[in-house]
Amino acid sequence: MATADRLLSALGLFTLQQPEWTVERAAERLGASLSTTYRYFSSLSAVGLIESLTAGVYVLGPAIVEYDRQIRLLDPLLKVSRPILQRLVEMADQKGVALLCRRYRQQVMCVHQEVGSGADPTVGYERGRPMGLVRGAASQVILAHLPSRLLKVLIRDMPEPLLSAAGIGCNWDEFRGKLKGIRTAGVHVTRGQIDPGKVGIASPIFYPKDVVIGSVGIALSEAESTNKMLARVSMLVMAAAPEIEAALAEHESLALTPAA
Amino acid sequence: MATADRLLSALGLFTLQQPEWTVERAAERLGASLSTTYRYFSSLSAVGLIESLTAGVYVLGPAIVEYDRQIRLLDPLLKVSRPILQRLVEMADQKGVALLCRRYRQQVMCVHQEVGSGADPTVGYERGRPMGLVRGAASQVILAHLPSRLLKVLIRDMPEPLLSAAGIGCNWDEFRGKLKGIRTAGVHVTRGQIDPGKVGIASPIFYPKDVVIGSVGIALSEAESTNKMLARVSMLVMAAAPEIEAALAEHESLALTPAA
């Protein structure tokens, strides 16, 4: 493997399960010598991606926090989507949480939320938390638009219980049928798949053209949503997706600005 | 320069001022060939640190968002400080915003906020935004505890107007005196230096022993704070700092857990 990749995989050691690393442990895990690992860690901490608060123990560093803010402020997808998500919660009477999700490593990750002023802010799709592809409206609507060669592999490697819990069929044919249904509907509604008592509504975002890069959606409390309201909000969600796509296309044409 | 460092400086190109980079521009800026820059970018995007939404244009990637969540959940400083900040806002009648700030590249960066239920959530020390060392209570209290050899350099390179606006003296002797005052007080109060109409109160956090790594503090609306209240909150802030230090020390002793 290349040096650069090994350096980056050193950063990849820092996970939720193992967020703190000593140089010694990391060296062992990376299969590198102590000197090399020291060099990796000092390079990474020179740019702030990691740091050692306690001597000898490294954790993720402040540069991550700084970069995350930059994403919140300037990421093109997020930037163009924010006003659209805001309008979505508004038109749902401030009762839900609007979500912008992205495909990320065969998973789905929420990258932005707009919380209605009258909504419970805790939803399973927490910002930055990778979620599976099969559970929840935001995920399933992405799944439904993945190329079928990829789907086959995903389904094959999926543990049985996860799949059946998702309610999208337990064999390939059923599965194919359900996903086709989701595709033609253009919007997808699920109940209680992530949070009990909540309804998820989501539509796919394509970019460019016809590859799914994510989804827009909203999570509503099932108790305070009439069928009429759900139908109305579904329409709004379905309308939001192409709006985002159009805004992205516009951003692209503006991106030809001069450099600093 | 080493290859690994050049790879990382490629990541460093992505700034607030220039958040989007084409491979061509980046190559030019890095002084590297196109092939090399493609290699860098593909390594970085393989781990999700950057990505290209629009073909040919790269921006910071989703891994940042994931890592940022990891910091919010598991960073030791943040983890031990959160309950202490929460108590701080509680005891300030939910009227302020408690801040946890860190030293970061000769600057100060807020890494966590606890917003009182009755407080205006917008404060200048936004999470992830690097701030200067001379303006604001959270910054000045850190500045005051930096080694004086470093201070001399900082002051020398500081533009005149910035320094005088900070109200901590305009020549070295005045400066030294003011900082000494801040050090002996143990807590520092400023008015309207960041946000007009707001009072900032902050205390330094030392770790290990006697090196400043950051500050705890709170921002209150000047209009709704009596002198009595400010005095009381100042005591609370001053008490919070050693609490955090102690909690950090405790964390350290627990850190000797086995690896996965």
Added chain:
DNA sequence: AGACTATTTCGCATTATACGAGAAGAATGT
């Protein structure tokens, strides 16, 4: 304080691999 240990950096010979240039291959738009 002063000796001890743990942590980190350094120097250097060896070896691997990163580099650039250009060609080849995809992808995109006309």
Added chain:
DNA sequence: ACATTCTTCTCGTATAATGCGAAATAGTCT
């Protein structure tokens, strides 16, 4: 289908990454 990007690949050469052991530094303990 063609022209124009955008991206990956190939390959010889030069460079810098590697590991080892030693040295320096920091931190700890009695």
